[in-house]
Amino acid sequence: MQDTHPNIVVLVMAAGGATRMGKIKQLLPWKDTTLLNHAIAQAKEVSKEIVVVLGAHSEAIKKTLPNGVAATVNHHWKRGLGNSIAHGVGFVREQYQADGILVMLADQPLLDSTHLNRLLATFRSENVTVATQYEHGFGVPTVFHPSMLNRLQQLDADKGAGKILNEKTTKLKKIAAPTQTIDIDTVEDYQRMHQQYGK
Template identity: 40%
Template structure:
């Protein structure tokens, strides 16, 4: 039977953050920054391991976050400019090259600072009960990430190329997807205004 330890989190943090006009991964948040907090959130959940895909500003992010001291497996996608889909494929192919393949890959974003370990655990619990289904997050009229994919979707994830991430897979396989509600956890922070509002709302 699948357990949380059989599931790997893949955090996507390769983007350039053009709309933010700053390095989004390093924006101050709580006691550290966006990236370190999502890593902490993932590590505090029931998953077995946490992996990270970097791209733009990789050297600075590794240095500022002291990633080499955190025991987090990170990789740098040389083709990060090709978009989120390409970085997902890069990360998934890396996971598939490891000696022990995960039974589920939980894709998270570095720009959802309100995501909680409890919600990730809820995704894991639903996946354990439905190991052949995608467990995704409900948005207004669609599902999106965080999303937990079973082995049967690894090949499709490994072949993503564009900037739409896993959206097309989630759209095409809607009947094979269970959508969960993350509440405020689904808020993406893409602009300075959104970041400033986040700080105002959480003070």
């Protein structure tokens, strides 16, 4: 009988330097907390096992993390998101018995636990990797099937897991994002989204 409650570890990617922001993006205010801790709160709604991948400003950010959340520092974070994902997946495989890894970003506050639960429900029922579908492609948050983890650990570039998700051999389901206004990359993005959603 298939396990309907597999052990899912959530990997929150928060290693970037956010050079376009001019500030530590992970610590920008969002609702009554920060962007990163808002992401962690959403993750806690779907799993007890949360790992945050840090890089730039790791010491300052680590001090703000809630209790019960693990952190690992990728000292090669400048190589890009792919390298940080590989680092995080390696950490999870060393420290946890995971039946799947949900990779999400710290700067997508509109993708809440409702969306994460939809991804996980499909993962449990279909037993395949489940990605978020956007208007112009698909990507994270994604629940990666264990069969994908070796490939994820080979990532080493500024691109994330998109190349792997697009491979013809990848068994993949897609769940539509609830909104197309997703990433916060610039000060203008943050100000606009914070004004509308983050107060």
